[in-house]
Amino acid sequence: PHPCESDCRRGLVEQPIAIKELKRFVGDRDLNSDDPYIPEIAKATGKKVAIIGGGPAGLSASYFLAQNGHDVTIIDAMPKLGGMLRYGIPEYRLPKEILQKEIDLIAKMGVKMETNTKVGVDVSFESIKNKYDAVLMTIGAWSSIGLHCKGDDTPGVMGGIDFLEKIAKSKTINLGESVAVVGGGNVAIDVARTSTRVGDYNVSMFCLEDRANMPASEEEIEEAVEEGVKLDCGWGPKEILTENGKVTGIVLKRCTSVKDADGRFNPQYDENDTKTV
Numbered sequence: 001p002h003p004c005e006s007d008c009r010r011g012l013v014e015q016p017i018a019i020k021e022l023k024r025f026v027g028d029r030d031l032n033s034d035d036p037y038i039p040e041i042a043k044a045t046g047k048k049v050a051i052i053g054g055g056p057a058g059l060s061a062s063y064f065l066a067q068n069g070h071d072v073t074i075i076d077a078m079p080k081l082g083g084m085l086r087y088g089i090p091e092y093r094l095p096k097e098i099l100q101k102e103i104d105l106i107a108k109m110g111v112k113m114e115t116n117t118k119v120g121v122d123v124s125f126e127s128i129k130n131k132y133d134a135v136l137m138t139i140g141a142w143s144s145i146g147l148h149c150k151g152d153d154t155p156g157v158m159g160g161i162d163f164l165e166k167i168a169k170s171k172t173i174n175l176g177e178s179v180a181v182v183g184g185g186n187v188a189i190d191v192a193r194t195s196t197r198v199g200d201y202n203v204s205m206f207c208l209e210d211r212a213n214m215p216a217s218e219e220e221i222e223e224a225v226e227e228g229v230k231l232d233c234g235w236g237p238k239e240i241l242t243e244n245g246k247v248t249g250i251v252l253k254r255c256t257s258v259k260d261a262d263g264r265f266n267p268q269y270d271e272n273d274t275k276t277v
Contacts, residue, residue, distance in 0.1 A: 001217060031101045038108055042069035050075060050128050052119050053138035055083020059106060061136055066109040074111060075128070077118040083140050087168045088161055088187075090194045147182060151240030156247035160191045167194055178202040180250050180277065181229075182237050184214040189221065192229045204230040204277070206237070208255040208267050232277075236269055241276070251276050 008016030030036050047070045051058045054076035062072045080086060081103050086096060107113060119125055128135055144159020146152055156176070158166075160183065166173055181192045184207025195203045205224070207214055211233045214221060225231060234255050241249040254273035260266040 031098065036101075036105055038105060039067045041067060041109060044071070045069045047071065047134070048073070048132045049134045049136065050132040051136045051138060052076075052128070053083065053140055054078070054081035054113065054115070055138060055140045056085055057138035057140070058083070058136070059103065061138065062111045063106050063109065066106070066111050072111045073114060073132075075114045075117050075119060075123070077116070079116055081113055081115060084142075084161075087165045088190075090164065090167070090190050090197075092193070092197065093190070147237045147240070149237045149239055151242050151247075152237075154240055154242045154247050155245060157240055160187045163191055164194065167198060173198060175199060175201055176247075179204070181205045182250075183207055184209050184216055184233070186216045186220060189216045189224050193220075193224050193227060196227050196229065202230075203228065204232060206232050206235045206250070206252055206277075208234070208236050208258050210234055213258070235275070236267060238269075238271075238274060249276055 002020040005016045005019055008019075010017050045068070049065050049070050049072050051062055051065075051072065051074045054074045058074055058076070059081065062074055065072045074081065076083075078087065080100075082096075082099050085094060085099055103113075117123055119128065142161060142165075144161045146159070147157070151157070160181075163173075164187075175195060175198075179192075179195045179201045181188050181195070181203065182205075183191075184205065188205060188207065192203050192205050195201050209215065211231065214233065221231075232252075235252040236255045237250060238253040239251040240247060241251060252275050254270040255267055256270050257268045258265065
């Protein structure tokens with residue numbers, strides 16, 4: 001996302017500065033050079049900081065703390081650092097080779113990285129507090145929002161974040177023949193487009209908003225449609241249909257409004273206007 005381009009004052013003269021492409025060009029040039037940029041490191045302060053969680057927040061914090069001369073250790077439960085950058089954003093949007101190059105630069109700055117270490121299981125929080133001068137918690141938001149409808153606990157129903165994490169870890173998953181993605185944001189788009197990449201699936205998206213008000217970025221929506229994802233807007237989940245403990249379909253109800261008068265998320269439905277897919 002690069003909203004500054006649409007508001008760029010250069011557009012009043014001829015056209016906005018293409019900041020996204022310029023930044024990408026410079027980033028690629030630097031990362032692929034023989035001597036990528038590393039900031040000057042300040043004199044050691046003698047202070048030790050533990051960061052619990054190695055996602056974008058933890059990595060960013062470690063970069064600036066190390067730059068300021070502190071002794072930094074990142075503790076993360078996953079096999080590799082990156083958090084949602086690695087396990088939530090698909091490969092086609094963020095190649096993991098590029099992510100790893102950025103993480104390697106932070107390691108070169110002196111940041112220690114302990115992976116496969118879950119606080120409260122492999123190491124106690126109390127021992128971390130006693131060992132370090134400061135502790136920063138950057139554990140992220142790994143819980144998917146449930147559908148909150150009948151049948152949403154059936155095998156075959158999974159959260160978008162859970163799905164993307166499984167793909168990032170194993171690369172393979174059996175989704176049957178058809179995939180229904182409930183949601184209209186960028187995570188839903190990621191799930192839909194990833195589904196088209198891991199198998200020959202018939203993928204449909206069902207979202208509360210109409211097409212013009214889908215929260216996902218327009219570019220992502222257009223590319224999803226080009227890749228064969230079917231959009232069905234203005235519907236919310238009413239019930240997951242099952243047979244012998246497996247998903248067979250979904251009952252949808254018409255969404256009449258998504259937000260209330262104050263602009264808060266508060267979807268309203270016509271319970272009598274339904275369809276089964």
